[in-house]
Amino acid sequence: MFIHTVFDILAWTCGGLMALWISRRGYLSGSQRTPFRDPGYFIALGLGAVAGALAFGSLNIGLAGRWELGHSIAGAIAGGIVAVEIFKLAAHVHGSTGAQFVAPLAIGIAVGRLGCFFAGLPDYTYGTPTALPWGVDFGDSIPRHPVQLYEAAAMLAFLLVYLRCIATRSKVFLTQGFYLFTAWYAVQRFAWEFLKPYPKIAGPFNLFHAICVVLFLYSLFMMRNNRELRQAG
Secondary structure, eight states, X not given: OHHHHHHHHHHHHHHHHHHHHHHHHTTXXXXXXXXXXXXXXXXXXXXXXXXXXXXXXXXXXXXXXXXXXOOXXXXXXXXXXXXXXXXXXXXXXXXXXXGGXXXXXXXXXXXXXXXXXXXXXXXXXXXXXXXXXTOEEOSSSOEEXXXXXXXXXXXXXXXXXXXXXXXXXXXXXXXXXXXXXXXXXHHHHHHHHTTSOOOEEETTEEHHHXXXXXXXXXXXXXXHHHHHHHHHX
16 A cells, blocks of 8 residues: 555654664663674564564454455564564573664654554554544544554654653663563553454454563563663673
8 A cells, every 4th residue: 555655664764763863862872782793683683573564464364354464563573572582592692682773663653653544444453433532534434543643642652751761861761671662562552452443362352462461571571681680790
């Protein structure tokens, strides 16, 4: 879809510019950095993210009875994390290595969700019907929750807090930033999933509820482990 493609490109562009701006400001100096000289890290990240995005996005559409290729941001994050953690384990890399991805991901998701909003019904990311005054008619004469805008607003709110905290040298955000991002993404996405017409896999919960729970538990475990590693050092 043309509109979605335009916003996807815009999301990548905004993410890249954000990464460049933060780097030039030196906000992340002193934090654990990604091993930039090892291409294996980025190969693992890219392959994991693509595989997760396609696998979970397509599975969700398939559960709805439409067996076609799909993609998912939650799936991309989960797949990327799994692949990178496997790589880090094999390469004996310890601690958080995702600090520089936090702000680019946050703004990229926010912009990407705007693309989902303007793409309308074909994108299959719309919300359930609502009688609230801000319900949006995507073309089927049914006012729906603009969940795409809810998520965009949630990620922009996190971005503002994150930028403020790293600018003031918050130790928690400098050392645990990626895990805080993952936790926040999981919590807000979990909430919005109740407002989507996706097929359920257990009671009121859909596939992405399950992914969000796993991401949240991962972030808690890694924050604790990361803190213990730093204290031991």
